Amino acid sequence: MHSPRRNRGVYGAVLCALLLVLPVTATYAGDKPLITAYEGSMNGSYLFSTGNSTYSGTLYAGDRYPVAFTLDLPEDAVIRYQRYYVYWAWSRNDQQAVYPSITVTCCTATDAQVQQAARYMDNKGFASSSDFYSGMDTFSGGNLSPGKNTVTFEVANTGEGNSTFVLQGAGILAVYESPSDPYGITVVKEGCDMQYNSFGITSAMATSTATFDTGISLNRVSSATLELIAPSAGYTRSDIVQKNAVYFNSADKEELPGFFTVVLDLIFPQVKGKEWDDVFYSDQQVQIGRETLDVTPYLVAKNNYVAVQDRGDYLLFTNAIFRVNY
Numbered sequence: 001m002h003s004p005r006r007n008r009g010v011y012g013a014v015l016c017a018l019l020l021v022l023p024v025t026a027t028y029a030g031d032k033p034l035i036t037a038y039e040g041s042m043n044g045s046y047l048f049s050t051g052n053s054t055y056s057g058t059l060y061a062g063d064r065y066p067v068a069f070t071l072d073l074p075e076d077a078v079i080r081y082q083r084y085y086v087y088w089a090w091s092r093n094d095q096q097a098v099y100p101s102i103t104v105t106c107c108t109a110t111d112a113q114v115q116q117a118a119r120y121m122d123n124k125g126f127a128s129s130s131d132f133y134s135g136m137d138t139f140s141g142g143n144l145s146p147g148k149n150t151v152t153f154e155v156a157n158t159g160e161g162n163s164t165f166v167l168q169g170a171g172i173l174a175v176y177e178s179p180s181d182p183y184g185i186t187v188v189k190e191g192c193d194m195q196y197n198s199f200g201i202t203s204a205m206a207t208s209t210a211t212f213d214t215g216i217s218l219n220r221v222s223s224a225t226l227e228l229i230a231p232s233a234g235y236t237r238s239d240i241v242q243k244n245a246v247y248f249n250s251a252d253k254e255e256l257p258g259f260f261t262v263v264l265d266l267i268f269p270q271v272k273g274k275e276w277d278d279v280f281y282s283d284q285q286v287q288i289g290r291e292t293l294d295v296t297p298y299l300v301a302k303n304n305y306v307a308v309q310d311r312g313d314y315l316l317f318t319n320a321i322f323r324v325n326y
């Protein structure tokens with residue numbers, strides 16, 4: 001790990017502006033920021049799980065992929081936001097990139113069904129024999145109940161002909177209200193940003209950003225966490241040192257002209273952020289990289305900022321869950 005480095009909200013704006021001028025074809029770069037899917041303030045919390053999901057290998061038309069989850073909610077919990085996530089990659093028909101045809105059969109003891117809510121996807125964006133689509137599909141419905149929940153979940157490839165894709169895994173998120181939990185803020189961001197520090201894309205370019213613009217009463221905060229989900233992150237066939245990094249209200253100022261660094265330090269001398277190297281964990285079977293960071297000491301009152309950077313790891317940045325407890 002590196003020592004904390006100074007960061008300013010201004011730097012986030014500068015970096016975002018730089019990323020916006022990248023060529024649209026350079027989609028190994030951080031050019032698809034996650035969007036805010038849910039934001040709420042209440043007594044409560046959230047649960048996220050990938051269950052027993054693992055890498056599927058190639059799924060051909062008609063193939064099915066099962067996964068199971070067990071989640072324990074408080075007995076007084078009320079669901080405020082819930083999604084099932086399907087993380088897929090390499091969608092193609094022979095050697096042609098195609099959008100996958102995915103259906104989900106679910107679900108809880110009440111046998112409620114789910115409906116597709118959104119699809120986020122990306123590809124490397126330059127001509128080659130393997131420029132196939134990867135992404136995340138989200139599904140709503142099939143709500144959990146208070147107490148212990150057992151969820152069975154089956155994904156099917158309902159494509160035609162030689163349509164194939166692989167699944168890197170699946171996930172479930174439940175944001176809930178519960179009078180027995182602390183009051184606080186929960187922000188959920190979703191998307192799919194393919195990042196790879198390769199083929200002419202620098203690590204600075206292979207950086208995906210997310211800003212949480214909710215105002216925070218810093219003097220009331222008891223704790224704050226940031227959970228990040230990134231399929232493929234954390235595993236490489238070669239042992240690359242510092243293969244990825246996460247910056248929270250911090251960034252590598254070496255990427256900025258010197259005068260920017262001086263100005264930022266003068267304007268915001270009291271604000272410090274944090275950098276973590278080699279975050280996430282995954283392997284050949286468990287391919288959903290996850291990391292939960294304690295960001296309590298590094299909060300600012302507004303526009304808290306995270307940047308996920310690839311340094312040769314190759315990853316899809318798909319989910320960020322920000323929770324502040326008062």
